[in-house]
Amino acid sequence: MGQLLKKQPGSRERRAGVLDRRFQENLRLLRKARGLKQGELAEAMGWASPNYVSQLETGIRGFSPELVEQLALFFKIDPGAFFQPTPRRAVLRSIFETLPAECFADLRGTGKCDELVEKFKEIASKELKPRPIPN
Secondary structure (H helix, E strand, O other), X not given: OOOEOOOOOOOOOOEOOHXXXXXXXXXXXXXXXXXXXXXXXXXXXXXXXXXXXXXXXXXXXXXXXXXXXXHHHHHOOOHHHHHOOOHHHHHHHHHHHHOOHHHOOOOOOOOHHHHHHHHHHHHHHHHOOOOOOOO
């Protein structure tokens, strides 16, 4: 559906449009929030290849409206949720926008940023849940 990234020698083209990237990331987040491995999701969806989920999440395969609807039914969410910005970006943005820039000046090159991101991921994965379809 979206633009394709330039193909590297020996690799496949990947979809890189904004909607493609949002779909890929949200699918990955939803799958992980359910505690499913890629092969487990493929099996639950009735797909023959366990690699199909990996190809969707990396942009090797694109999505169709029918696929989005099937996944939305499985995850019990609105199909449009696959194309929304991920909540964690909004949360991170709000954190960084409220703190003075000098708070971050001493973090570069220390490895503290990686520690903070990992701690945030741990907290967010417990707190952020997929949104149900409105009635």
